[in-house]
Amino acid sequence: MSVRLFRRAAVPIVVAVLAAAAVVAVPTAQAAPAVRYTNPLANNRADPHIFKHTDGYYYFTATAPEYDRIVLRRATTLQGLASAAETVIWRKHASGEMGAHIWAPEIHFINGKWYVYFAAGRADDVWRIRMYVLESSSANPLTGSWTERGRITTPWDTFSLDASTFVANGVRYLVWAQQEPGISTNSNVYIARMGATPWTITGAVTRLVVPTLAWETRGYKVAEGPAVIQRNGRLFLTYSASATDANYCLGLLTAPASADPLDPAAWTKSPNPVFASNTATGQYGPGHNSFTVSEDGQSDILVYHDRNYRDISGDPLDDPNRRTRVQKLYWNADGTPNFGIPVPDGVTPVRLKAHGTESFVRHYDFQARVEADVRLLADSQFRIVPGLSGAAAVSLESTNYPGYYLRHRDHQLWVERDDGTATFRADATFTRHAGLADSAGISLESQNLPGYYVRNDNPRLVLRTASDAPGRAAATFTLE
Missing domain, CATH: 2.115.10.20 (Glycosyl hydrolase domain; family 43)
Incomplete structure (x- = not known):
C-alpha cells in the first residue's frame, strides 16, 4: 500500500519528478x-x-x-x-x-x-x-x-x-x-x-x-x-x-x-x-x-x-x-x-516492426527511422488515433512527445508537433490497410498523396509507391 508510517511525525515531502529509467537496449527477440x-x-x-x-x-x-x-x-x-x-x-x-x-x-x-x-x-x-x-x-x-x-x-x-x-x-x-x-x-x-x-x-x-x-x-x-x-x-x-x-x-x-x-x-x-x-x-x-x-x-x-x-x-x-x-x-x-x-x-501505444526484419519505427532528432537498437523504448511507441484530417483514417502520435505526429514532408517521414494547419493534418493522416505483403500486418497510405505508402528505406522512413513485391514488403509493418 502506498503509505507512510506515522503521518503524525511526517517529514516534509519534496515533490520532484524522477529521472527516466536507465537507458537499455529495447527487445527484438521476444516480441x-x-x-x-x-x-x-x-x-x-x-x-x-x-x-x-x-x-x-x-x-x-x-x-x-x-x-x-x-x-x-x-x-x-x-x-x-x-x-x-x-x-x-x-x-x-x-x-x-x-x-x-x-x-x-x-x-x-x-x-x-x-x-x-x-x-x-x-x-x-x-x-x-x-x-x-x-x-x-x-x-x-x-x-x-x-x-x-x-x-x-x-x-x-x-x-x-x-x-x-x-x-x-x-x-x-x-x-x-x-x-x-x-x-x-x-x-x-x-x-x-x-x-x-x-x-x-x-x-x-x-x-x-x-x-x-x-x-x-x-x-x-x-x-x-x-x-x-x-x-x-x-x-x-x-x-x-x-x-x-x-x-x-x-x-x-x-x-x-x-x-x-x-x-x-x-x-x-x-x-x-x-x-x-x-x-x-x-x-x-x-x-x-x-x-x-x-x-x-x-x-x-x-x-x-x-x-x-x-x-x-x-x-x-x-x-x-x-x-x-x-x-x-x-x-x-x-x-x-x-x-x-x-x-x-487514452489508448495505449504500439510498436511498428518493419516486415521481414527485427527493426522498429522510431524517431531520432524528430526524423522517423527504422532501427533495431532503439535505446529508449518510448522512441518507438506510437498511439494509433483517429486521423487528424478525417476520422475514417488514422494518425500516429508519439508516446514520449504527445501532440507530435508522424507526418510526411518532402517524401520523408518526421515526428513533428501538430501546428493546427490543414497542411500538417493532411500530411499526418493515413489510410490504414491490411499489410500489402502480409495481411496480418498493416500498411499506411498517405491520405493526401494516394498511392504513396509509408515505407522502410533502411534506415529512413519514406513515402513512396509500392507497386512491386519489394515495395509491398517495405510498406508492411507488424504491430507489437
Whole structure:
C-alpha cells in the first residue's frame, strides 16, 4: 500500500519528478502481438491487483480511497474491468483490529480456494498497521462468503503491509513490507516461505530491500509493494519507493530462477528506478504494481496506479485520485524487463516492426527511422488515433512527445508537433490497410498523396509507391 508510517511525525515531502529509467537496449527477440487498452482503467483505485484465473475471468481489487472496505470486480477482458460491476466483499470492523486503513488488497487462488491479503489498522490506533487474510471456497469470489483467517505473524510486531505471494521451483513464498526494529526506515521488503496455511510463514525471514538510494528515500525511506514476475530463467521483484506523491517510483531486484530466493546474495538491485514520473506524458507517482497477462496470454501487462497531476494539496494519503492503469510490459533481448515510461492517458501505444526484419519505427532528432537498437523504448511507441484530417483514417502520435505526429514532408517521414494547419493534418493522416505483403500486418497510405505508402528505406522512413513485391514488403509493418 502506498503509505507512510506515522503521518503524525511526517517529514516534509519534496515533490520532484524522477529521472527516466536507465537507458537499455529495447527487445527484438521476444516480441508479442500488439495489445491496446484505454487508460485509466479505474479512477479512485490505488494499489491495484489483477489476477487472471483459469475460469476465463480477470479479478480486480484495489484500495478504495475511503480505506473502509475491500472491493472486487471481474470481467473476461482487461478493458471490461473498467465497466464491470463492483462488489464489496468485506468491510472494516467497527472496533478493534481491522478497524481502519484498509489497504492494498491482493487476490490469489491457492489450493482450490480464494485468498485476499490486505493491511489494516485498529479502530482505536489507526497506524497500527498489520497484515491479514480472508478465505473463500466459493467458485465465484464476488458472490461467495469470506472467512477471516486472521493476522499474518512475522518476527516483529511492527508496522507491516503489502503482502503478496508467488511460487518458485514448487515452493510458495510470501513477500511483504515492514518496519524492522533497529533500522531507521519506514519500511523494508522481506521474504519467507509460507507455512502450512496461506496465512502463515515458516523458517527464516530474509530482508531483501532497505531503501538507501536517493530515489528510494525522497520524502520517506520506503520500500514497499513487492510484486514478482518470472521470465527467461530469472525472478524479477519490483517494489515501490519514496513518498506517495510524484516521487513514488518502481525499483527492481533480479535473481536467477535456480537460486534460493531466501538468499539475499542471489538478488541484484537495479541502481536506478525502472519506472518513474514523466512530465511529458503527464503521469506522476507510478507505483504499487502487479502483473497480469493479455487475453491471448502472449503479452505481460503491467498494472499500477498513478495520478495525472504533480502537485497535491495536503497529505497525499488524503488525496483520492490515484487511478488504476495498465500497459504492455516489454522484454529486452537479454531477457530483462523494459518498463518504458507511464504512457499518456487514452489508448495505449504500439510498436511498428518493419516486415521481414527485427527493426522498429522510431524517431531520432524528430526524423522517423527504422532501427533495431532503439535505446529508449518510448522512441518507438506510437498511439494509433483517429486521423487528424478525417476520422475514417488514422494518425500516429508519439508516446514520449504527445501532440507530435508522424507526418510526411518532402517524401520523408518526421515526428513533428501538430501546428493546427490543414497542411500538417493532411500530411499526418493515413489510410490504414491490411499489410500489402502480409495481411496480418498493416500498411499506411498517405491520405493526401494516394498511392504513396509509408515505407522502410533502411534506415529512413519514406513515402513512396509500392507497386512491386519489394515495395509491398517495405510498406508492411507488424504491430507489437
